[in-house]
């Protein structure tokens with residue numbers, strides 16, 4: 153398959169407000185739209201191309217991962233961009249789960265192959281490099297896990313300082329890993345996290361990565377990295393999948409991929425968008441509820457701590473709802489037991505994923521019974537992160553461990569069933 157898109161220069165990008173549509177030159181505007189702010193409103197800024205993709209021009213892509221797509225991403229200084237090798241993760245066919253469910257072309261996208269073992273590296277590569285290109289030397293984030301580690305790593309690589317704000321109860325392994333990259337770590341009450349993040353972000357020398365302030369403000373750069381999900385999957389399959397499933401907290405990964413699929417369609421690389429499917433825990437299913445009720449603004453649900461920790465979010469982004477509707481997709485959820493069983497099924501496939509990353513597999517049975525599901529098209533599950541970081545919290549119902557102090561004892565265990 154030829155996958156050609158015209159390269160774009162930085163001049164081809166602007167920040168545009170999703171509410172009042174005012175456009176701004178690209179810069180470190182992390183507090184939302186200034187025009188909306190004058191009337192006391194919050195306007196979410198988004199990076200948009202100002203000229204269409206040219207499907208005829210560009211073919212000389214080199215490198216791998218994000219480095220392969222620099223011409224298609226809003227990057228200020230391509231020469232200085234430091235990806236740490238993010239992206240370019242494998243897409244592998246299922247051997248077992250697809251057969252069980254009667255989905256012959258079921259694929260897993262292995263995001264644990266990213267430099268810090270999660271899909272957040274696509275987000276942080278974009279936002280940390282943007283911060284540095286704007287002259288910042290300090291980045292701050294509030295996170296319970298994968299995002300914190302990614303920010304710590306990219307700060308180190310880009311010779312920046314990082315401050316990571318985590319709640320009490322964050323596993324010691326997470327703190328150790330962030331510390332290993334020389335991040336400063338603030339452990340606070342859960343409710344204090346966003347206030348601490350906002351205070352830091354108000355200092356002129358700190359750049360916030362990820363969410364801050366109330367919904368929906370975040371820096372506009374990170375989500376752009378998720379466009380590469382679409383570019384990679386279209387290249388790997390040679391076509392658009394029929395459906396693509398994401399574990400979702402706010403749904404930024406899904407939304408960024410949607411923008412990437414729009415690029416692919418505009419470039420003529422695919423004929424139609426895949427159905428984008430959000431998967432969430434049953435009691436943290438803001439997307440499923442909002443879609444079912446026909447809401448344009450995502451509903452906020454009571455807090456719930458799922459075994460799928462990274463997706464235990466009370467509210468999704470409105471952008472994710474738009475992307476799901478525009479692609480003919482759906483929001484699904486799974487019970488705690490279904491999520492854990494799905495993680496075990498992935499272990500049978502030789503895959504150790506974070507519990508949250510098992511959500512797409514947990515929701516596959518529901519998807520396969522849904523209206524319009526085409527089981528003869530490729531179905532892609534985005535497995536967002538590796539499970540190695542979370543093994544302390546993984547439940548093993550029957551650990552197969554034995555102790556042997558003599559070779560005879562060892563032999564008895566060896567021969568036991």
Ligand SMILES: [Zn+2]
Nearest residue numbers: 169172185195
């Ligand atoms: Zn505005």
